[in-house]
Amino acid sequence: MQVAIQKTIDFVKETLAHAEAGHDWFHIERVFKTAQTINQQENGNELVVAFAALLHDIADPKFNNGDEELGPNMAASFLASIAVDAAVIDHVKLIIQNMSFKNSFDGAGFTSKEMQIVQDADRLDAIGAIGIARAFTYGGFKNRVLYDPAIRPEAHLTKESYKNTTAPTINHFYEKLLLLKDMMNTESGKTIAAERHHFMLQYLDQFYKEWEGK
Secondary structure, three states: OHHHHHHHHHHHHHHOOOOOHHHOHHHHHHHHHHHHHHHHHHOOOHHHHHHHHHHOOOOOHHHOOOOOOHHHHHHHHHHHHOOOOHHHHHHHHHHHHHOOHHHHHHOOOOOOHHHHHHHHHHHHOOOHHHHHHHHHHHHHHOOOOOOOOOOOOOOOOOHHHHHOOOOOHHHHHHHOHHHHHHHOOOHHHHHHHHHHHHHHHHHHHHHHHHHOOO
């Protein structure tokens, strides 16, 4: 197991060597560690959780012309190349295909204990101090303004609406980040999310004060 995981770590590090800073190896490493922490309480399949956490962003559609099958297929091909059991590969592929926030607009799809663990770990990295840093990193990458009081946050009702937004980064708090606390699956995830959610609210209060020159 450890040999296979180390090979996966090496593969991910190499593949994401030049990735955008919010979706790089360090993001993967944090999700991997958080998933392991959650799994200590949830007792999911350790191998599935590890592989899914490590490979979940191997080819994020945002950076690959919206291709949502590239990542799952790359993950499956790699795992097959290191002789991982076919049932584990299929499970990991399903997790990667279904765990992203944007897929929540499609309604209930595939789920498993392992997906819930990895999904919580990934969503936790999108909130709190690091989540704020990642939001502004991506906003800068896309050349979006920090905040524009004239552009109100939207309540996205469809996957396409969410994917196609070009709104200021502050709007992203209301359109995704502040929603994640109530979307956690596991008790461990809910506990961690509550603290990080509170920090984001404090940050927004400070942001608006500074915006007004106070």
